[in-house]
Amino acid sequence: MQQNIYLLGAPGAGKGTQAQLLSEKLGIPQLSTGEMLRSARLEGSELGSRVAAIMDAGKLVSDGIVIELVEHRLARADHQDGVILDGFPRTIPQAEALDALFARTGRSALKVIAVDVPADEIRRRLQGRRWCTRCKKTYHITDNPPPPGQSCEGGGTCLLELRSDDKPEAVEKRLQTYADQTAPLLAHYRAKGTFFSVNGMGKIGDIFSAVMACILA
Numbered sequence: 100m101q102q103n104i105y106l107l108g109a110p111g112a113g114k115g116t117q118a119q120l121l122s123e124k125l126g127i128p129q130l131s132t133g134e135m136l137r138s139a140r141l142e143g144s145e146l147g148s149r150v151a152a153i154m155d156a157g158k159l160v161s162d163g164i165v166i167e168l169v170e171h172r173l174a175r176a177d178h179q180d181g182v183i184l185d186g187f188p189r190t191i192p193q194a195e196a197l198d199a200l201f202a203r204t205g206r207s208a209l210k211v212i213a214v215d216v217p218a219d220e221i222r223r224r225l226q227g228r229r230w231c232t233r234c235k236k237t238y239h240i241t242d243n244p245p246p247p248g249q250s251c252e253g254g255g256t257c258l259l260e261l262r263s264d265d266k267p268e269a270v271e272k273r274l275q276t277y278a279d280q281t282a283p284l285l286a287h288y289r290a291k292g293t294f295f296s297v298n299g300m301g302k303i304g305d306i307f308s309a310v311m312a313c314i315l316a
């Protein structure tokens with residue numbers, strides 16, 4: 100059966116980390132709009148240059164841009180057994196566009212898992228977050244470093260960098276953007292479909308067990 104899972108939570112809640120683990124466990128792809136946009140920036144594409152300043156200011160890219168990216172990606176043959184959405188939808192219009200797309204393409208209903216982490220822990224996590232500009236994986240300098248001796252999928256060792264939107268001023272703006280534009284999705288999804296909530300505090304492996312329990316419920 101097709102499995103469509105959506106991880107909802109503030110920046111730094113651990114959505115990407117859990118999505119990566121779920122993707123490996125379930126054998127279905129992770130779809131991260133943030134990663135798609137960062138890749139566009141690294142490639143220096145026209146889209147990348149259009150969104151760079153918006154992302155670094157901690158604001159959301161326009162609904163039209165991300166909906167188009169997701170629509171294209173979901174049409175791919177390797178996304179027909181299901182998908183793990185991470186960072187999309189982020190606004191009510193995006194959620195409505197996704198609902199319409201799912202209805203049009205006959206996808207199974209979305210399973211929504213909200214990951215809850217307090218703002219102080221989010222600030223701590225984002226300060227220590229590093230991403231590899233070669234393999235695009237995310238780590239944390241103390242809590243989740245690349246395993247010693249592990250080679251980067253892009254070859255050699257990971258090239259770890261602080262994301263330009265993980266600087267403290269941008270983080271504060273992103274927390275505000277989340278509260279204003281994304282948090283309303285909690286009520287939107289609680290009222291319809293399958294909605295679960297997990298405590299995002301604790302060890303990555305324990306949170307993964309809680310997320311898996313929702314999926315198997």
Ligand code: ADP
Nearest residue numbers: 110111132133134154158159160165186187189
């Ligand atoms: P985080 O990991 O902190 O939750 P993401 O990697 O998901 O952040 O996204 C990084 C940035 O990319 C966002 O702050 C926003 O500017 C842009 N972005 C990602 N997904 C979306 C989306 N669904 N709608 C609008 N902007 C998005």
Ligand code: ADP
Nearest residue numbers: 110111112113114115116224228238239243303
């Ligand atoms: P999101 O995709 O929601 O923005 P990430 O998965 O990128 O969040 O996680 C944010 C940062 O916190 C990363 O540096 C990640 O390695 C780290 N992290 C994720 N889960 C945990 C956890 N349970 N405990 C401590 N650090 C975590």
